[in-house]
Amino acid sequence: MKFLHVADIHLGCRRYNLEERTKDFFRAWYDVITSHAIPNKIDFMLIAGDFFDRRNIDPQAMNHAIAGLEILKEAGIPVVAIEGNHDQRDAISDHSWMRSLSGWGFIKLLEPTRDEEGHLALVPWDEEERTGSYIDIKDARIIGSHWYGASATAAIPILADALRNARSEGRFNILMLHTDVEGQTNRPIPAVPVAKLKELKELIGYVALGHTHKRFDLDGWAFNPGSLEPTSIDEYKEERGAFLVEVDDEHNIKAEHISEYVQRPFQRLSFDVSGAEDAETVYSGVMEMIEREARKHDANDEQPAPIIEINLRGQLGFKNSLLPINRMRDEAREKTNALHVMVRNQSVPVEYAVAAGMDAQAPRHERERRIIEDLIARDNRYKHRAHEIAELVIEAKRQALSNEQPDKILELIAQKIQHSDAKEKASAAATGNEHAPTAAALNALERNALTTVTSDQ
Ligand SMILES: [Mn+2]
Known part of the structure; x- marks a missing residue:
């Protein structure tokens, strides 16, 4: 039987x-x-x-x-x-x-x-x-x-x-x-x-x-x-x-x-984002991993095209909205001819302590500067000049509170950023770092910082 x-x-x-x-x-x-x-x-x-x-x-x-x-x-x-x-x-x-x-x-x-x-x-x-x-x-x-x-x-x-x-x-x-x-x-x-x-x-x-x-x-x-x-x-x-x-x-x-019958092949790949400077670094790292490890499907293959899952793990040093999830998915699909590619962001934001170890008796302006500086330093793109940018944010806030013309405040920010940008570029050229942040990105950061500081007054 x-x-x-x-x-x-x-x-x-x-x-x-x-x-x-x-x-x-x-x-x-x-x-x-x-x-x-x-x-x-x-x-x-x-x-x-x-x-x-x-x-x-x-x-x-x-x-x-x-x-x-x-x-x-x-x-x-x-x-x-x-x-x-x-x-x-x-x-x-x-x-x-x-x-x-x-x-x-x-x-x-x-x-x-x-x-x-x-x-x-x-x-x-x-x-x-x-x-x-x-x-x-x-x-x-x-x-x-x-x-x-x-x-x-x-x-x-x-x-x-x-x-x-x-x-x-x-x-x-x-x-x-x-x-x-x-x-x-x-x-x-x-x-x-x-x-x-x-x-x-x-x-x-x-x-x-x-x-x-x-x-x-x-x-x-x-x-x-x-x-x-x-x-x-x-x-x-x-x-x-x-x-x-x-x-x-x-x-x-x-x-x-x-188990010898037609089955859909699956592959799960994992990429650690910890320490990645920016979204481009993650992107190119993921693409290298795809080249190296992903299962590539040939149209003449008898096996069905695979479904590939890419998991991003580790600690992310920048906003996760900057991750080019769709671009990675589409490119990975093109490179592998997979039936389907999923990119799942399972990384967690890097937890920096704000004003850690600060003396509770420190004067208000000192605490404020430390908090702003620490918040800026959370972002890998700005952490090398957190101090300088914190100064600028505080100065812009001071001017806003003393009813300075918005144009004047903008002018100050533009000037300082240009100055800071030029310095950054010069050092980037010296170190070969091509991912210096743009003035526009810095502008957005300052606007955010300004709102944060003034809204709790
Ligand atoms: Mn069942």
Whole structure:
């Protein structure tokens, strides 16, 4: 007996506002069917939850589902599924797309039910009604369960009781379960402890898990194949795919993990902005990194074009609005032919203490000068002449307060800046620094400083 176990196909998943990305989920699903399910002549296929990315799918997602299911149907391969947390039926409705697919004969959706006293009950599949909780195919009895969320741990003993009646002594019992398992999740959520899950070991021969988007197995008994595609870039490094499982007459399991199908390549690059003088330095640094490390896509390549994420990390010594995020993204895309490039600024502004260590008894004018100077020094572009510019700001403020003509104040600022600029240029030429700030940029800085000082009067 041979079957293919998949989970978390997430058809209809939308990311980055990219049509191509939504199609990736379809391509993976379709390729797993045509490259593995059909050639391996499997007896049935298991989908352990999250076939769809959401309960209310769009028509395209349904087309994607049917395109694959039709091939399986024509090949006479039954598809057995359970709901996951993403495509779970609405509590107030009896209808769901998963139930419709089951009703139309494309899948067999296994659902536990309740007896007259309200207890969990597992009932056999009714081919006429196209409902039921377990089904026999070949040598297997396949039993479905619900998504129990945070109450999964409490649900296990109840499920175990129901399984005692529903399981078949002579058959190979398979339980389909969509759940988090302790030790396999990075999120701080309640998950089923491994020991708790193992209480089912005497009852079940193979647990077909779903939910966690990475491959793992417990003792060669409970298997989680991982999502076919990552639904978030945080999952891109995880191993994922499908399990091709063979069970012999003695009920020995041989599970082979399959990941050879079309998958979108991802790459995550990181650039440290700490110590960068200005936006241009960051820009050229990022571009050098792209040249050196980024995965470049060739149009003749059989592999799909990658999605690249560039993370800016470290401490930023200037305003983050100066970072040319869009320019870096567009250039990186051009250089690599990536499907998509994301630039995320995760750097933090450098924290300079203002007037740190200043004597609290210092006179007001001294404290004022120190504060202005420290604020100016936060900006890498001006920190070498913070003292000089602070003087200018204070003088401009003094003139403003004594009702000097605005033109005169501007004249003073222009004069001082020209003087200061000329000095800066001369020293830049001497040191080879080509990124001397412009008079216009300085002007803007002074205007800001002036507002800061005068507004709290
Ligand atoms: Mn999922």
